Amino acid sequence: MTISALNRKLLRDLLTMRGQALAIAVVVAAGVSMFVMYLSNFDSLRSTQQAFYQQQRFGDVFASVKRAPASLERRLRGIPGVAALETRVVATVTLDVPGLEEPASGQLISIPAGRRPEVNDLFLRRGRWVDPARPDEVVAGEGFVDANGLELGDQVGAVINGRLRDLTIVGVALSPEHIYNIRPGEIFPDDRLYGPFWMDRRALAAAFDMEGGFNDVALRLTPGASSGAAIAALDRLLEPYGALGAIPRALQLSHWTLESELTQLQNFGFILPLIFLGVAAFILNVALTRALALQRPQIAALKALGYDNLALGWHYAKWALAIALAGTAAGVVAGVWMGVAIIDIYNQFFRFPVLLFEIRPAIVVQAAGLTLVSAAAGAFTAVRRAVAVPPAEAMRPEAPASYARSAVETRAVSRYLGITGRMVVRNIGRRPMRAAASVVGIAFATAILLVGFTFIDVIDHLITLQFSFAERQDVTVSFVEPQSSDVRYALSRLPGVLISEPQRTVAARLRAGHRFRTVGITGTSTDATLRRIIDMDGTVIPLPSNGLVLSRPLAEVLGVSGGDLVTVEVLEGARPVLQLPVAGLVDDAMGLSAYMEVGTLHRLMREGEVISGAALRVDARAEADLSSTLKQLPAVAGAGFKEAALRNFRDVLAANLNLSIIVNVFFAGIIAFGVVYNAARVSLSERSRELASLRVLGFTRAEISLILLGEIAALTALALPAGTLLGWGMGVWIAEALDSEVYRFPFMLSRPTVAWTFLTVIAATVLSALAVRRRLDRLDLVAVLKIRE
């Protein structure tokens, strides 16, 4: 097939402007790669999740209860809409894992003998199911087994109902309930320290005095059945047995985490590419407008030869489309590459049988469609303007640009500006829209960078807030059952304990009208020094002697504000139902929390000074000693060591953050470079004649560089503050989008972060300016002046 002469012209023209074409294509590629990465990861996670849920019969509603008789199961099955149901025994125990210094926690979950669970079936990765005849056999969660380097046949010590028992791992499994595993109360998952274990129902029931009973229900609904109705019915039936409140799948922790990740992927998968493609369309427009201005005589000749407007318009539109297609191709490749890398990270956090990166052809088609549309939009005005010129007029050179003194040039300013400064100012003033667009482009780069950098700050801030202000204890101990206050003295006698602060947490359902949430009400004393209530700024919130202090999102979920009454249905002890005022709100960073003065809490519970846990300040030298002691204590359900949590947090997060910093800097750099390089190239092409004339008049290279690059510097100087504003807006918006019941991100700018952002943008600007400066140095004076413009 022969290429037509016009298409050959297209190829060669593109080759001539390859620098600019490349700069634009790379910006397009950046947008496409994000589109492909985010949306393919979304697809991959979503389809894997759905297949896994389907295959393992993941539950729709979950409920915990203190102890319900097995006979209740029949009535539970009678709830309208229930398709399948599994009653279970679930218990949290402290584990002693070989090779692990600190105590770990395990969630023991019963599995029926002789059949597979009707709901939340296990995916057996390796090994076998437990033998009902051997009560110490367990199937362990894959994350825990892998993180601790355990093998089939290994044993893990567990304190079960006061006795230390060795559990033998006979199988390794995955469960749809535990795709994401996090120890309740922690902010970051640590597979070494927490994992699910599945035991034979009879063995587990015997160990926890649950024979003939259960304390957990998971059920599946028939299609179309309302989970709200099922929850209400379930709560009603479980109520007499110490119901802790049923939740829909949407609030199940593993599912919830996965869903919020999916939502983020979907949001970012559209917003970020749109920014990049918008910028690409803009620089395409500027580049094309200039290139077509240079082609005026050629356009005239082609028209004289009989090419019509449509043919010429299509010819020049193909310039833009070719660049867009090249960018799309590169972007798809890069997006797949990044997607694979991100899926690897997901595999650290989410446990699926197989989670592979997959890309649907539709994604590629959509990406190509999106880029082609934005490229066409960018090309439209440039091409229309060039092609619309009547042929006889196109034969004549374009009229010289009209300049005027700009508004800022008062006499005083003029003197100060000097001739170079005046040229810079007037050139910006002549094309204010183009200058503004360049500023917006660079501002976007600044904003993207700023947001990326700031979220690193924010996470750091959250860690500081959480571990240095709110939770100043070294170890947090929780008990299996509430203990009498005597335990406090026993705790303070443990090795290395310097301060011990009691804690009373009561499970309760807070209700306001038809809205409710099940939370733990934390009772603390007003003079607590370790565990305090802290708002987002690190300010300690004093506890009122009456009423509840709620975290802001909890108040929002319930639709209440300060002074309103909340119905509190306590889910343990005598299960009193109370009307309590909201005495204050705290703008805290994590979780849904409710706080009360501990004395008031005891009074309302009509109990003595019982405690359900403690916060300890510990002598670091004795930590190892303390942890081995805690592992043996039957009353202790779990012990969290701050050091271990922090170390793990930083290790895992650092790797992922570094990746996102690199990606951020790289992509923001691409935008800044693309915009600046293109702006400079266009200026150079428009003004090479003028600059060459100045050289002939005796200006030095440095001086003419100053005129051209001064313009870029001025635009960048305008863009940096604009970008800071834009970034602030984007940051606040993203923080709001990420705002959830689990995390809140305060968006705040720090001076060093702003400084680093500016430096990075300036570096990208300088790089592209240097690339153009090289051309300036090679400006052929004679040739430039000879050509007809």
Next chain:
Amino acid sequence: MSVTPAVVFDVTDLTKVYRMGEVEIHALRRVSLRFHEGHFAVLLGPSGSGKSTLLNILGGLDVPTSGRVLYRTDDLTAAGEAALTAFRRRHVGFVFQFYNLIPSLTARENVSLVTEISDAPMDPDDALDMVGLRPRRHHFPAQLSGGEQQRVAIARAIAKRPAVLLCDEPTGALDISTGVVVLEALARVNAGLGTTTIVITHNSAISEMADRVVRLADGQVAGVEERTDKRAPRELSW
């Protein structure tokens, strides 16, 4: 001559007014003229006399303010843009003072640009042969001299076998000897293909190779001269 050749362009009362800001410029004032088939005509006049405007209107590149232009029996002044494009594509070959070659295409490809959109074109190589540039067909415009570029432009213009060939100062940017080579190419096309040729020039020496010389001054026809003693380009001197 016993038989008067057919009229190709019949121009009546042609007026063209440009507005340049607040000033009206009368480029053409009620010009009436005829051009005959197969003739080699020269439009002579100083710059600003309206000859380029006339040529552009004849070629369908521009439209008059008033008056009428007939191409054979078609009224160009009544034609829309699409019709004018079709007219140029089918019947007109253009040669410009500054050649207007596409710099990114070779000589042969510049000619192909035209042959690809024409109904019964010549082979691009034959067109280049006519201007004596076949050996240079793979060169880019930047690798050709001014005279060679102009000959490529002529080859490009004639490759579609146009009925009329319109040339705007084809030798304006060239020295004498190169100019002569270009004029020879034009004369060869005019004689060999019978293409009606209209050449704009401000160089009166060129008028000696014409069948008909039209003098324009200040947008008006200042004189029409029928010539019978055409001279070969080589015999011209300026």
